[in-house]
Amino acid sequence: MPIAIPQSHGLPRIGHMLGLTIDPMAVMQQLHRQFPQIVEVAVPPHTFFVVTDPTLIEEVLVTKQKHFHKDGFLKHHASALFGNGLLSSDGDFWLRQRRMAQPAFHRQRITEYSEIIIAKTAVALAALPHNQPVDILATMMELTLTIVAETLFGAITPRQLHTIGQALHDAMAYFANDPLRDIAASITKLPLHDAKNAAYATAIQALDTVIDEIIADRMSHPSDATDLLGMFLAARDDDDQPMSHTQLRDECKTLFLAGHETTALTLTWSIWLLLRHPDCLQTMQRELTQVIGDRLPNMADIPNLVYTEQVIREAMHLYPPAYTIARSCIADVTIGDYVIPAGKDVTLSQYAMHRDPRWYDQPDAFIPTRWSESFKAQLPKYAYFPFGGGPRLCIGQQFALIEATLILAMVVRHGDWQLIPWQRVVPLTAITLRPKRGVMVQIHRRA
Numbered sequence: 405m406p407i408a409i410p411q412s413h414g415l416p417r418i419g420h421m422l423g424l425t426i427d428p429m430a431v432m433q434q435l436h437r438q439f440p441q442i443v444e445v446a447v448p449p450h451t452f453f454v455v456t457d458p459t460l461i462e463e464v465l466v467t468k469q470k471h472f473h474k475d476g477f478l479k480h481h482a483s484a485l486f487g488n489g490l491l492s493s494d495g496d497f498w499l500r501q502r503r504m505a506q507p508a509f510h511r512q513r514i515t516e517y518s519e520i521i522i523a524k525t526a527v528a529l530a531a532l533p534h535n536q537p538v539d540i541l542a543t544m545m546e547l548t549l550t551i552v553a554e555t556l557f558g559a560i561t562p563r564q565l566h567t568i569g570q571a572l573h574d575a576m577a578y579f580a581n582d583p584l585r586d587i588a589a590s591i592t593k594l595p596l597h598d599a600k601n602a603a604y605a606t607a608i609q610a611l612d613t614v615i616d617e618i619i620a621d622r623m624s625h626p627s628d629a630t631d632l633l634g635m636f637l638a639a640r641d642d643d644d645q646p647m648s649h650t651q652l653r654d655e656c657k658t659l660f661l662a663g664h665e666t667t668a669l670t671l672t673w674s675i676w677l678l679l680r681h682p683d684c685l686q687t688m689q690r691e692l693t694q695v696i697g698d699r700l701p702n703m704a705d706i707p708n709l710v711y712t713e714q715v716i717r718e719a720m721h722l723y724p725p726a727y728t729i730a731r732s733c734i735a736d737v738t739i740g741d742y743v744i745p746a747g748k749d750v751t752l753s754q755y756a757m758h759r760d761p762r763w764y765d766q767p768d769a770f771i772p773t774r775w776s777e778s779f780k781a782q783l784p785k786y787a788y789f790p791f792g793g794g795p796r797l798c799i800g801q802q803f804a805l806i807e808a809t810l811i812l813a814m815v816v817r818h819g820d821w822q823l824i825p826w827q828r829v830v831p832l833t834a835i836t837l838r839p840k841r842g843v844m845v846q847i848h849r850r851a
């Protein structure tokens with residue numbers, strides 16, 4: 405017998421609009437405390453469901469995934485950025501594209517990428533100034549973008565890379581939470597977002613132009629390169645037709661963005677957390693001395709970097725770069741004892757789940773060692789899901805984890821890092837969860 409889904413109406417007329425605009429993560433957590441499994445949330449004239457129970461999340465992502473498609477936000481609001489690429493497409497079309505891209509993410513390929521990761525990280529770290537403020541977020545964004553460009557798209561010029569980095573940065577600013585402006589715009593109906601919209605359009609235009617250029621370069625110099633771009637160009641459908649130009653561009657934009665931003669954020673949050681917890685930093689330094697000594701790390705070290713892996717896992721536990729996953733229900737479906745009607749949107753909140761005291765002691769504290777084998781074995785599968793799950797599980801999960809481990813190890817070995825005092829590191833919800841003004845550090849040469 406289906407159970408009625410509880411509702412949370414919020415304030416008269418505006419529902420939860422204000423709270424979700426100002427601090428969506430706090431609202432998700434508060435709703436989750438009040439309604440531990442599922443709740444229908446009002447944002448007039450619509451409502452959507454927030455699901456925060458591991459079993460129900462598993463049904464949405466895995467067992468009943470056929471009833472859900474990607475949500476309207478990705479398909480409409482962010483369509484200039486993602487188009488119909490891997491992140492936002494659905495159904496048979498998505499499956500075909502995913503199968504085409506999959507070989508670029510096989511373990512053997514990632515082993516090859518690891519050498520690029522190490523070489524690029526060494527160069528980036530050597531270029532950092534000593535005893536001067538450095539924004540670690542900007543540094544990690546640039547590094548991970550360079551790595552994704554070289555591993556998946558082959559050689560692209562420094563100018564092209566710079567344009568892509570800047571355009572993605574500007575495009576992401578469009579999605580950053582801007583509560584005062586959003587509320588003022590909706591009350592006054594004034595065009596307060598015109599400048600922001602124009603900057604977004606300019607960024608997308610710049611991105612499209614440079615990606616078209618990269619594709620044209622490769623097509624005019626055919627090679628047997630087996631990177632992802634080479635695979636996309638060689639692909640033929642059942643009618644022996646190549647991928648359309650627009651589709652190729654959408655896939656490239658998606659992979660440039662999805663392939664660098666979240667890993668850079670994981671690294672930034674990890675470094676910030678380590679610098680705030682010197683005891684954890686020391687534990688990690690001891691592990692690195694033992695496992696790596698004075699040489700550079702490599703793929704073979706990864707199974708032995710147990711604590712380093714726990715640090716990364718714990719950073720994604722507290723600050724999951726993808727902090728929510730949204731779906732749109734395409735046909736009535738029952739999850740648990742609840743009926744989700746077709747047409748409704750469903751939000752799964754990693755942030756709320758990861759800080760749920762039902763599964764985590766001291767859920768807000770940074771405790772890398774909580775990730776023991778026995779803890780992982782008893783944790784419900786979808787109480788921790790930074791990479792999503794089911795068929796839409798992040799295609800770059802292994803790539804990201806190996807990349808983050810190697811880079812974090814090299815960063816920690818590089819010098820004595822200190823946080824610039826008095827800065828307030830504030831999480832900002834854009835498409836991803838990022839430190840609003842970056843994280844400023846100083847590096848001192850190690851004696």
Ligand code: HEM
Pocket residue numbers: 490491492502552658659662663664666667670724725726729730789790791792793795796797798799800801803804805
């Ligand atoms: C720590 C780093 C990363 C995190 C936390 C992360 C997180 C996620 C999540 C949660 C999803 C699922 C979204 C959904 O179900 O709606 C996803 C999908 C995806 N990710 Fe990642 N990601 C990371 C790194 C990467 C990397 C390195 C790449 C590529 C090089 C990548 C490429 C993608 C793509 C293409 C998809 C869409 C897959 C599909 O639907 O078939 N991600 N990611």
